[in-house]
Amino acid sequence: MLEIRRERDGDADGIRAVLRTAFGGNDEANLVDALRASGNLSVSLVAVDADRIVGHIAFSPVTIDGVPGGLGLAPLAVHPNRQRSGIGSALVRRGLEALHDADYVVVLGHPEYYAKFGFRRASDLGIGNEYGADEAFQLLELRIGSLPANSGMARYGPEFGAWS
Numbered sequence: 001m002l003e004i005r006r007e008r009d010g011d012a013d014g015i016r017a018v019l020r021t022a023f024g025g026n027d028e029a030n031l032v033d034a035l036r037a038s039g040n041l042s043v044s045l046v047a048v049d050a051d052r053i054v055g056h057i058a059f060s061p062v063t064i065d066g067v068p069g070g071l072g073l074a075p076l077a078v079h080p081n082r083q084r085s086g087i088g089s090a091l092v093r094r095g096l097e098a099l100h101d102a103d104y105v106v107v108l109g110h111p112e113y114y115a116k117f118g119f120r121r122a123s124d125l126g127i128g129n130e131y132g133a134d135e136a137f138q139l140l141e142l143r144i145g146s147l148p149a150n151s152g153m154a155r156y157g158p159e160f161g162a163w164s
């Protein structure tokens with residue numbers, strides 16, 4: 001039976017494996033390892049089936065104009081053999097429930113996928129990003145009034161430098 005739980009000691013290799021298989025490379029696995037090493041893996045959940053990690057989601061700190069308070073959802077991965085069965089959505093929902101202190105969450109991803117969780121285009125809220133993305137860069141405000149009144153630039157942590 002599928003279980004979604006927080007990452008534990010001993011999960012790192014299984015997380016690496018699912019990220020490498022889902023993304024077809026090492027970049028996202030290296031990013032998660034770097035976030036863990038720097039203490040910036042704010043929330044890390046795994047989907048486990050029959051003792052095997054089949055999905056993973058991570059959240060790490062982001063700033064707007066240097067002001068902390070937000071989190072970035074990245075990466076999200078489900079093993080290719082298990083995609084399109086709701087595991088990714090379950091990881092996003094459970095992840096968002098676990099973000100007790102965050103003001104907002106940003107994500108760079110497919111708009112149709114993230115809209116169902118309440119994300120909207122960040123540029124509509126005046127929030128830019130470092131990647132030159134428009135529709136793909138989305139934001140979910142968790143604490144109303146936490147965003148800058150006019151506009152601002154969201155930035156992920158330094159671990160993303162090598163990844164982007």
Ligand SMILES: CC(C)(COP(=O)(O)OP(=O)(O)OC[C@H]1O[C@@H](n2cnc3c(N)ncnc32)[C@H](O)[C@@H]1OP(=O)(O)O)[C@@H](O)C(=O)NCCC(=O)NCCS
Pocket residue numbers: 022023075076077078079082083084085086087088089090108109110112113
């Ligand atoms: C994106 C991903 C995490 C989704 O996980 P999942 O468990 O398959 O997602 P769910 O089962 O919850 O949702 C499936 C639905 O999402 C949508 N969806 C899935 N992948 C999508 C994509 N790349 N673009 C747009 N919509 C997508 C589809 O509408 C699908 O519904 P359908 O089966 O009725 O067509 C998974 O496909 C994955 O790991 N992909 C490779 C890594 C990646 O791209 N990660 C996202 C980075 S933002």
